[in-house]
Amino acid sequence: MGNTKEASAVRMSRIKRKEEATVPAPVLEVRDLDVSRSGDIVVKGATFTINEGDFVGIVGPNGGGKTTLLHAILGILPSKGRIRLFGEGINRFRRWERVAYVSQHAINFDPQFPLSVRELVGLGRVRRGNLGRPLRKEDWSAVDDALGAMDLTELAYRRIGNLSGGEKQRVFVAKALVRDPDLMILDEPVAGVDATTMERFYQRISDLNQERGITVLIVSHDLTAVFCRMSKVMCVNHDVHYANITPDLDHNELLRKGYGEHFHFVFHEHSCEGVFPRP
Numbered sequence: 001m002g003n004t005k006e007a008s009a010v011r012m013s014r015i016k017r018k019e020e021a022t023v024p025a026p027v028l029e030v031r032d033l034d035v036s037r038s039g040d041i042v043v044k045g046a047t048f049t050i051n052e053g054d055f056v057g058i059v060g061p062n063g064g065g066k067t068t069l070l071h072a073i074l075g076i077l078p079s080k081g082r083i084r085l086f087g088e089g090i091n092r093f094r095r096w097e098r099v100a101y102v103s104q105h106a107i108n109f110d111p112q113f114p115l116s117v118r119e120l121v122g123l124g125r126v127r128r129g130n131l132g133r134p135l136r137k138e139d140w141s142a143v144d145d146a147l148g149a150m151d152l153t154e155l156a157y158r159r160i161g162n163l164s165g166g167e168k169q170r171v172f173v174a175k176a177l178v179r180d181p182d183l184m185i186l187d188e189p190v191a192g193v194d195a196t197t198m199e200r201f202y203q204r205i206s207d208l209n210q211e212r213g214i215t216v217l218i219v220s221h222d223l224t225a226v227f228c229r230m231s232k233v234m235c236v237n238h239d240v241h242y243a244n245i246t247p248d249l250d251h252n253e254l255l256r257k258g259y260g261e262h263f264h265f266v267f268h269e270h271s272c273e274g275v276f277p278r279p
């Protein structure tokens with residue numbers, strides 16, 4: 001009897017573990033969120049949950065509130081409503097090293113800035129606990145790993161100001177990645193980048209999502225990239241509409257909620273042929 005009970009307890013705990021393994025944990029929970037800028041509500045009533053391993057494309061017209069929403073999630077802008085990061089209310093959340101962010105304006109800095117690519121990426125390893133001490137061997141090894149992941153090894157010793165816009169953007173993503181985050185938030189990281197570079201970039205981000213299990217939120221105006229490569233889409237134009245990207249998703253029904261009634265996006269699964277498959 002005792003044994004049966006024990007066996008049953010073991011079975012139950014295994015089932016529980018399996019369930020825990022298959023049900024991804026929420027990384028970001030947002031409920032009834034309003035965010036204002038200069039007194040005007042820019043994002044209103046946003047409610048959505050992002051789970052571990054999601055690869056989320058954030059789309060929507062200019063001025064729709066994408067950056068504003070991200071800033072609220074990062075605690076940079078005050079907001080009304082509820083935001084939970086890794087299960088903790090944003091006001092109590094302290095483990096910001098789990099979250100990496102690349103701003104839409106990251107690459108706009110003084111081109112004379114006297115740092116090499118490797119040194120700049122190394123700054124990503126600076127945390128509250130190690131401020132002021134030199135980086136250690138393991139830090140530099142993480143830097144080299146991040147440079148490799150972003151195809152930047154050959155540019156490691158180039159001065160940051162001498163790189164092209166697309167190369168600089170990859171450097172800032174590497175600087176975010178070197179923190180070994182669980183959640184990466186990228187605001188238009190490939191704006192103005194050529195098609196081949198963009199393709200390689202999305203491939204790299206998809207690898208990070210698939211192989212390292214990093215949850216990714218990425219703002220993009222490239223709707224084909226979002227629908228071909230990502231697992232979820234969030235359309236932001238003051239309201240926020242969120243959907244799983246599945247073969248039966250009505251793309252236009254969702255997009256019209258953000259871009260307006262007359263918006264029409266031609267998309268067929270075969271638009272994705274030749275690009276790497278969706279996770």
Ligand SMILES: Nc1ncnc2c1ncn2[C@@H]1O[C@H](COP(=O)(O)OP(=O)(O)OP(=O)(O)O)[C@@H](O)[C@H]1O
Nearest residue numbers: 037038042060061062063064065066067068069104
């Ligand atoms: N610093 C600011 N002060 C006041 N209003 C702002 C500020 N930044 C943005 N806004 C306003 O908030 C609204 C949303 O801007 P936001 O930058 O969030 O849009 P977005 O969706 O990221 O646009 P884009 O695609 O152009 O990056 C816009 O009306 C914008 O003018």
Ligand SMILES: [Mg+2]
Nearest residue numbers: 066067104187
């Ligand atoms: Mg923006």
